[in-house]
Amino acid sequence: MTTCVDAIDVSRRVGARQILQKLSLSIEPGELVAIAGGSGAGKTTLLKILAGLQPPSGGAVSHNLAGRDTGIGYVPQDDIIHLEMPLRRTLRYAARLRLPAGTTAAEADRIVEQTMADLDLTDRAEVPVRSLSGGQRKRASIAVELLTRPSLFFLDEPTSGLDPSTAADVMRLLRGLSERGVTVVLTTHEPASIQRCDRAIFLARNGRLAFSGSPADARRHFGVRDLADVYQRLTGEYPPMTGRIATRPAPAPAIALHIKRPNVFRQWWLLTRRNVDVLVRNRLTLAVLLGSPVLVTAMMATLFRRGAFDTGAAADVGPAQIVFWIAFDGFFFGLTYGLLQIVGDIAVFRRERLAGLSVGAYVASKVAALLPVLAAVSAVLLVVLRVLGRLPAVGWHVYGLLFVTMLVEATSALALGLLASASVHNAAQAALALPMLCFPQVLFGGAIVPVDKMALPGRLMSFGLSNRHAFEALGRDLNLDRFTNTLPAMSAYRETFSGGTTGSLIALGSFAVALTLATVWVLDRRSAVSSAG
Numbered sequence: 001m002t003t004c005v006d007a008i009d010v011s012r013r014v015g016a017r018q019i020l021q022k023l024s025l026s027i028e029p030g031e032l033v034a035i036a037g038g039s040g041a042g043k044t045t046l047l048k049i050l051a052g053l054q055p056p057s058g059g060a061v062s063h064n065l066a067g068r069d070t071g072i073g074y075v076p077q078d079d080i081i082h083l084e085m086p087l088r089r090t091l092r093y094a095a096r097l098r099l100p101a102g103t104t105a106a107e108a109d110r111i112v113e114q115t116m117a118d119l120d121l122t123d124r125a126e127v128p129v130r131s132l133s134g135g136q137r138k139r140a141s142i143a144v145e146l147l148t149r150p151s152l153f154f155l156d157e158p159t160s161g162l163d164p165s166t167a168a169d170v171m172r173l174l175r176g177l178s179e180r181g182v183t184v185v186l187t188t189h190e191p192a193s194i195q196r197c198d199r200a201i202f203l204a205r206n207g208r209l210a211f212s213g214s215p216a217d218a219r220r221h222f223g224v225r226d227l228a229d230v231y232q233r234l235t236g237e238y239p240p241m242t243g244r245i246a247t248r249p250a251p252a253p254a255i256a257l258h259i260k261r262p263n264v265f266r267q268w269w270l271l272t273r274r275n276v277d278v279l280v281r282n283r284l285t286l287a288v289l290l291g292s293p294v295l296v297t298a299m300m301a302t303l304f305r306r307g308a309f310d311t312g313a314a315a316d317v318g319p320a321q322i323v324f325w326i327a328f329d330g331f332f333f334g335l336t337y338g339l340l341q342i343v344g345d346i347a348v349f350r351r352e353r354l355a356g357l358s359v360g361a362y363v364a365s366k367v368a369a370l371l372p373v374l375a376a377v378s379a380v381l382l383v384v385l386r387v388l389g390r391l392p393a394v395g396w397h398v399y400g401l402l403f404v405t406m407l408v409e410a411t412s413a414l415a416l417g418l419l420a421s422a423s424v425h426n427a428a429q430a431a432l433a434l435p436m437l438c439f440p441q442v443l444f445g446g447a448i449v450p451v452d453k454m455a456l457p458g459r460l461m462s463f464g465l466s467n468r469h470a471f472e473a474l475g476r477d478l479n480l481d482r483f484t485n486t487l488p489a490m491s492a493y494r495e496t497f498s499g500g501t502t503g504s505l506i507a508l509g510s511f512a513v514a515l516t517l518a519t520v521w522v523l524d525r526r527s528a529v530s531s532a533g
Contacts, residue, residue, distance in 0.1 A: 004029045004152065004183045005050055009059035012045050012207075019045050020207045022059070027199075029151075032178040033185045034194045037203030037210075038234055043187040044077075044156050046203065050185060051154040053354065063152065073145030074354060077157040079137045080347040082274075083130035084281040087121060087140055088112065090129055093274045094144045097267060098355050101260045115143050119173065128281075135166035139173065146177075148355075153177060155186040159193050171196045191227035194218075200227075204234050261356040268358075271365035279369065289337065293377040296329055297384050306389035309478070319480055320493055322390060324447035326381065326402075327409065327470035331441055333377050334410035338417020339430045341366050342523070346422075353527045363520050366418055367411070374414065378406040392478065401477045405501070408508045409470035415515035416466075422522045441467035452495040466511050472496055473504035 005027040012020040019042040027033055027050075035043045048054040049061055051074050063072070082090055095108040116122045119139045124132060129140055138158060145153065158174070159167035171193050178184045178198070186193075194200050200218050204210040210233075211221050219225060222233045262270070280286060300322075308318035342349070349362060382402055385391045420433045442448070444458055445467040451459055462468045475481075475497040484494040 004031070004064055005185075006062045006064065007050060007056075007059065008061075010046070010049060010056045010061060011058035012042065012049065012054070013057045018207055020049075020056070020203075023203075023207070023209045024059075025201060025209060025212050027183060027185060029183055030178050030181050031183055031185075031199055032175055032197045033183075033199045033201060034197040035185065035187045035201045035203065036189060036194055036230075038189075038205055038231055041203040041205055041234070042207045043189075043203060046201075047154055047156055047185065047187050048074075051152075071148045071150035072152045073148065073150035073154065074351075075142055075145050075153075075155040075158060076347075076351065077160055078347065079141040080351045081129055081137070081141050081144060082278055082348060084128060084278050085274075086126045086128055087132065088116070088125040089277065090140070091115065091143060091147065093270060093277075095147045096270050097262065097352060097357065098144075098148050101262050101266075111147055115146050118146070119143050133166075134162055135169055138162065138166075138170055142170075142173070144351075151182060153182050153184045155184070157187055157189075159188060159190055164192065167193060168196075189231075191230075194227050202230060202234060210234055264358045264361045267361035268364050268368070271362055272368045275365055275369035289373055292336070293329075293333060293381060296332075297381050300325060300329075300385065301388045301390060304390050308390065309392035319478070319483055320447060320475065320490060320496075322385075323474045323478060323480065324445060324467075324471050326385070326406070327467055327474055328441065328445065329381060330374075330378060330406040330410040330470060331413040331467050332438065334374055334413030334415075335417040335437060336434065337370050337374065338366070338414040339421050339434060340427060341370070342418055342421035342519075343424050343427055343430050344421075346526075349523070350527060359520050359524045359527065363418060363516060363523065367414060367516065370414055371407075371411065374410040375403075375407055378403055378410060382406070394478065398477055401501070402474060405470055405473045405477065405505065405508070408505060408512065409466050412466045412508050412511035412515060415512050415519065419515050419519045419522065422519050422526065441465050444468065446471050446496055450492050450496050453492065463507075464511075466508055469504040469507045473501040473508075476501050476504075 007023060007025050010020055010023045011018070023046065035046055037043050045054065049056050051072060052061065052063065053074060085093075091112045092109065095112050096103075096105070099108055099111065113122070116125055119142065121136065121139055121143065124136055129137060132140060142155070142158070153174075155174070159170050162170065167190065174184050174186065175196060186197075188194060195215050197215065199213060200211070200215050201209065202211040202218065211218055213221065215227060218230060219227060222230045224230055224233070261267070279289075304318060304322050308322060349357070352362075353359070382391065382399055386393075386399070416437065420437065421430055424430050424433060440461065444451075444454070444462045444465055446462060449458070451462050451468060454462065475493070476499065479497075480490070481494065481497040483490040484497060485491070
């Protein structure tokens with residue numbers, strides 16, 4: 001009989017731990033297969049290896065899909081899907097990102113509607129995913145993968161956390177898929193789910209194959225009446241076993257799936273639209289993004305007096321301090337906006353990465369979605385401070401230069417925030433990174449101690465800090481060097497505000513580009529490590 005998946009002598013070792021040991025089995029087209037075993041037996045590891053998401057340490061896996069649709073779907077245990085948007089809109093974005101290039105919008109919408117109908121979700125199409133029940137959310141997660149009509153479908157614990165009735169509904173859904181010719185492989189620890197499958201693959205605690213056959217044969221093999229009692233039998237040691245492979249020919253390599261996805265620009269545009277859509281629907285996040293600049297502007301207006309830039313009134317370092325904190329505001333907004341953008345979205349990114357998402361398009365979409373917000377914040381800050389008399393009455397071309405400098409610095413800070421967000425593993429770590437990234441910008445930014453007055457290590461560090469370059473550029477745009485010759489308190493900044501702004505802007509732009517590319521590299525590495533380990 002033609003098989004759909006073959007695994008020959010598959011082993012998996014992580015460090016000193018042997019997770020799977022010389023495991024061989026085959027899966028036939030249209031089968032509904034459960035992989036079961038105790039905790040730590042290697043169920044999810046085997047599932048990922050069979051799906052081609054992790055390479056085995058030894059042995060080989062082949063997908064025999066010749067003459068069939070070559071799509072492979074994988075649904076992780078958690079319901080990884082954006083919660084803010086209505087279900088229909090979520091699936092439409094997923095369809096446009098996953099379906100082959102050239103698929104029309106009308107065809108994509110038709111597939112979305114058909115998929116919702118197949119999964120009995122049509123009446124929930126306009127409900128935000130967050131408001132769906134547990135079973136409905138699980139079906140929504142399954143729907144994302146079914147959009148591409150895969151012939152091989154892998155699911156990790158699809159009934160975990162569901163009540164028995166809802167779990168039975170999910171298993172009936174998967175049974176229906178197998179009856180339509182889709183090969184379905186899932187991990188589970190629930191006897192009721194195993195009983196509904198064509199075949200059960202039991203893994204022993206030593207990572208060996210303990211049994212492969214029908215649920216009824218499993219009860220006879222282990223000498224139990226209830227499949228729940230099988231787990232007691234799995235605590236012993238098992239010799240190597242083969243599941244449905246009488247001979248062991250060298251397997252053909254897994255077929256490379258050459259489905260032409262939307263190009264990078266198309267992906268970037270779709271992701272940017274989705275990012276904006278998610279942003280405007282998350283009221284709390286939107287309130288923080290727009291409210292924090294208002295609060296900071298109010299504090300600056302309270303802290304600094306009017307007319308600080310008037311030559312006759314200025315008697316201290318007020319002009320330099322105002323300019324420094326304007327520069328830091330741009331840095332702070334960019335950094336905080338970027339810090340949670342990726343770490344809070346990393347699970348969705350990894351899932352879409354498996355479907356061919358471009359890392360560059362993903363990172364660029366984050367920048368594009370937040371750039372208008374940063375531009376608006378920068379403009380409002382400058383306008384309000386000018387109206388309140390905290391900035392001088394200079395020409396609009398000067399304010400244009402101030403705006404450009406703030407925006408470029410905010411963009412470089414956004415890129416730094418995205419890099420940090422891509423590097424950490426949870427939101428708590430991102431929050432801890434905030435002060436560590438801010439303090440150097442304040443201490444070595446050139447306002448507390450002018451750069452030319454710093455010790456050599458401090459001067460060297462300041463060259464790589466965006467706040468230093470933005471502070472100098474803003475001060476030069478406002479011609480603060482005129483105060484350095486007349487006010488003793490400002491004389492220390494003579495070197496800081498002399499010269500032009502071109503070098504500072506080039507430095508800020510270079511930071512933005514370099515940090516964005518570094519973010520792409522880190523995410524690409526993390527997605528590769530995730531797939532491999």
